[in-house]
Amino acid sequence: MNKLLSFLMLLMIAGYGSLLSQKVNCKLKGSDTCLPLSQQFAEAFSKKYPGSSISVTGGGSGVGISSLLSATTDTAQSSRELKVDEKLKLQQKEGGFKEVIIAYDALAVIVNPSNKVSKLTREQLEAIFTGKISNWKEVGGDDLKIIVYSRESSSGTYEFFKEHVLNKKNFAQSVLLMPATGAIIQSVSQTKGAIGYVGLAYVNNSVKPIEVSYDKGKNYYKPNLENAKNKTYPIFRPLYYFYLKNNENKFKPFINFVLSAEGQKIVKEVGYIPVN
Secondary structure, three states, X not given: OHHHHHHHHHHHHHHHHHHHHHOOEEEEEEOOOOHHHHHHHHHHHHHHOOXXXXXXXXXXXXXXXXXXXXXXXXXXXXXXXXXXXXXXXXXXXXXXXXXXXXXXXXXXXXEOOOOOOOEEEHHHHHHHHOOOOOEHHHHOOOOOEOEEEEEOOOOHHXXXXXXXXXXXXXXXXXXXXXXXXXXXXXXXXXXXXXEEEEEHHHOOOOOEEOXXXXXXXXXXXXXXXXXXXXXXXXXXXXXXXXXXXXXXXXXXXXXXXXXXXXXXXXXXXXXXXXXX
């Protein structure tokens, strides 16, 4: 009997030790696109491993990467790749850094629901966001001034849109820069002539996502999970976590959870595309 009790006690201690080893205390900062996803990851992980403390804040990909470089966050959330100078600085840190793709995302172009325009080519989007087209009647809509909303330049979504939709051309000076994705949703929903762009998971009934063509109008595709998964929708990107290798042991249980079947189920539930 004593042997059985001792054996059970050892099992309990081993189980408790295993739970302790999974505890994570860390800060994640950066991309607003990653924000709702990271918040759900943190909540589910903390529920599974009580005693964990995971702080998640937004601010934009550039802010997250700068914070990682200045050691004010453990992990940078990013909706874009690292720039050359950022990569070099992180490589110079002791031990270097790790890059993990946590999910994929489609970028939706949105307009006010009252707008009768439902599809645009990449070339038309470029002309609108660079200021060459300024009235909806030029693209088949009403005689109405186009009000363009964008994220700020510290946003990875801003960088991605500029590179992949505007062909690296500059946004028009008249573009209204917003500090967060939620602000774009709100502004577009309240402004008749508005247009903007957001991560797919942010799209709701207060705005209208439009179909996009990357072959000069031959084929248009809706921004939805199915089209993003099969890569027919063209504005598609990976979402990243960047962290220093020296912190890997501290952060690894959380990363393992994010990439597990349980974590990737959360990706799908939030409205993004799982890694596998």
